[in-house]
Amino acid sequence: MQNNDDPVTPRGLFLVFEGGEGVGKTTQWHRLADTLRAVGHDVVAVREPGGTAAGDAIRSLLLDPTSELAAESEALLFAASRAQLVRDVIAPALHRGAIVLVDRFLLSTYAYQGAGRGLPMSSLQAVNAFATGGIRPDLTLLLSVPLDMAQARQQARGASDRMEQEDLAFHQRVRAAFEVALTAAWEGEHPEVGPVVAIGADMPVDVVTVRCLEALVARWPERFTAAATAALAAI
Template sequence: MSTGVQGERRGALIVFEGGEGSGKSTQLRRVSATLARRGVSHLCLREPGGTPLGTEVRRVLLDRASDIAHRAEALLFMASRAQLVEREVRPALDRGDLVLLDRFFLSTYAYQIAGHGLPEDEVRAANRFATAGLVPDLTLLLSFPVTEGLARAARRAASHDRIEAMGEAFHRRVAAAFGTFADPSWQSDHPECGPIVAVDAEGREEEVAARVTAALAARWPGTFPPVGT
């Protein structure tokens, strides 16, 4: 019989963040496989996406033929997020399930605020509205060199999507923002992001997976046994 997060009265939201090619989606899938083997009830979602509305928004946002103003782009991401939180994330948490989410507000901060230069206070206010105040229980921030990450992303796809194709200067601004998020002072100034743990994403996939598991075990030892046990 499946069980929820051990020792929790409600579920938990774990977010996987990082720049292009950081390996966050791969690590999320590995964690999901581990949870499935252990019989832990969980749900895997991604942004944008996860709902019919979110899937359509994702298609528009990533289509290189789409001409989207920066503010419109931010609001499309928020619309997808609002639908995902209300229709999928909150119901799963209320059931006591663990939710693994590929991207959340840190990506908005990195891409729309740092990357495009949108006003921080306005975007943060829009996020609070879209999420109705939902805060992740933990965010795993996978750090990986931006140039290598873009090269990795290019190898896995026939061509760059609209966001991947925004150029190295844009992605360096994004990477610089991601590099600040694990700082305790940044986190204290941005409580809506919840606790953030940086994970070194360089090395073999199995090595990164061990670091991810260690970070999760530090928070939920009953659900994620420490590596080597």
């Protein structure tokens, strides 16, 4: 989103972290925010659902293991949280030229509520187009690890939330949906998701951070080379 009122202000960037449970997505979201701030970037890092007072209340309901929600209710609650986040946080930050890092966005809805719950993709697209006002990520970093590694990480965390407690078949459908999202055909049918890049996350966390930054350097070298160099030096 370009700030047309101030031609000196650089265009903001909207970057999303995606992946199934246990891939290290949230860890890299935190690490990338810290790395970019350390070299002087204006960074806004928020998670979905959440990021606003309304969104955090919705997050508590959605992730509470005792919540009993119809699949349609779940999808609409995610969209409601997203709508508030876009208008209160994401759009203003992009307008001022900030780098916005979001832990989950549209792709998670298509994977979890679409493939996982079996809701019609056309309905999810319509609801979320209304929720986002057409804003889309500049790049999505899709992290993945082997299934046994993801399960071990999830178990090591202890208590699971409502989504994590779904059965193996559910998570396999989600995982398959993420893999399909890397194909050119799928991206062509879902332009609202923006470009998606695979990041192998089965390495030490420092190495994965460098991989994430390298994906950014490939598109915006003038913005991210300094951060990538600093992260590589820290390994």
